[in-house]
Amino acid sequence: MALFRDVPEAELGWTQEFRDAQYQLSARENLFQEGDTAHSLYTLFDGWMILFKILANGKRQILRFLLPGDFFGFQVNAIGPTGGYMHSSQALMKSTLCAFPTIRLQAMIEKQPQLAVRLAEMEMHDMTLCQYHLIGTGCKNASERIAFLMLELFYRVRMQRQEDYDEASNSIIFPPTHKDIGDAVGLSSIHVHRILKKMGSKGWIHCQSKRLTILDEEALMEIGQFDPGMILTKSLI
Amino acid sequence: MALFRDVPEAELGWTQEFRDAQYQLSARENLFQEGDTAHSLYTLFDGWMILFKILANGKRQILRFLLPGDFFGFQVNAIGPTGGYMHSSQALMKSTLCAFPTIRLQAMIEKQPQLAVRLAEMEMHDMTLCQYHLIGTGCKNASERIAFLMLELFYRVRMQRQEDYDEASNSIIFPPTHKDIGDAVGLSSIHVHRILKKMGSKGWIHCQSKRLTILDEEALMEIGQFDPGMILTKSLI
């Protein structure tokens, strides 16, 4: 688990507990719902997930796509005014993840305070992505937002999950639907489809049957105003 | 400085240095620009500031409004792919702030690791706000976004800066222009004006000459889908 990268193995002492805390989710199954009390932190081992919030008007905002290796559910950020989670979580495909009780993390932080440094680093990485998404919905048009999102997810998969990346075709597994993409960047699924079609006809991408192929990375980076450097995790100390 | 809340006074040892590191900014003066190398962290003592990013197409996204007591410029989150700041900072009115060298913070974290806990807490608070803004630009219409922003800033001032809040009139100092509001919530200044006029005529708010009066908090909370609890800082341990 990325969070415990620098903690000595002996300090963890969870060899047995480890397997007990593994979960399996099928496609479109929810892990927790907005309002649920937060007892656990999670690391996604396998699959794709989303964190999202449903508004009173029925609209859904996807706050984060989770890829294998990603850490989430951290209490403070995740918890809203009511004391429960401020957002829901759902698997986009069959997924496996590992849970860790929040209360034990708190105890571990007191013993191993450098854990808090890792936590701050990870939180800042997420923050950077969140800001870039805000910039997208605030300032960019449909093509620009979609180009950015596709590249972001493409790079993240390629970086942290090489077995899901096919070098020959420059493609990755890509479970999000048009509706998912739209709810992430603030567009209707219909408009997402029209933009993807346009990008396909221009020979930039090929996005079909849960697979995304990047055909013209240059063009996409240009219009999406994307720089791979911005999704790299930076070190605090 | 909120960051050093729990650090023993003796550990800080900066009584003399303290005043040397104070800055004065006049209205619309920039503190740092996107791309500048990050040497310092800042706490805003007095005034209002914004953190923002200018895109290639000339549009500006305001990422954060800074009020007295707010901490910002923290390296990891602030730093983009190039190694410099990923955003610029500007004073909206005459402001005073205090700078603290990044390198010294890093040294202090190694000695006082609970500083990292505070850092993570503060980062998560900002993250929550950023997510709510993303939800706004992604899912809400003009009135809903503006109602939310006005309430957010109103509550933040009232909570952390009582001398800027006038209880008799239920109003606060409010330096942002229509353009600032628009660049924060993804609208043109012209449309912001039309919405504010509508809200004025409905007797919800009064927003003129750098002062914001909330006349119907209920109505604003309803349409903005705002809950005061969501801007409270939560504790990690």
Place this chain on the structure above:
DNA sequence: CGTAAATTTGAGGTGCATCAATTAAAGTGG
């Protein structure tokens, strides 16, 4: 293999942007 979900396409509508031009306010220097 049957049913639900996602994609696809067209037509029509609208919320907000853009352009343009006037008035008011705020900042600046003498």
Place this chain on the structure above:
DNA sequence: CCACTTTAATTGATGCACCTCAAATTTACG
């Protein structure tokens, strides 16, 4: 404190990017 200059607020007219509705087709999945 006042003339001057700049910046912000204000208002109307026009346009378009994207949304919504609707219905057909394809794909996914138990």
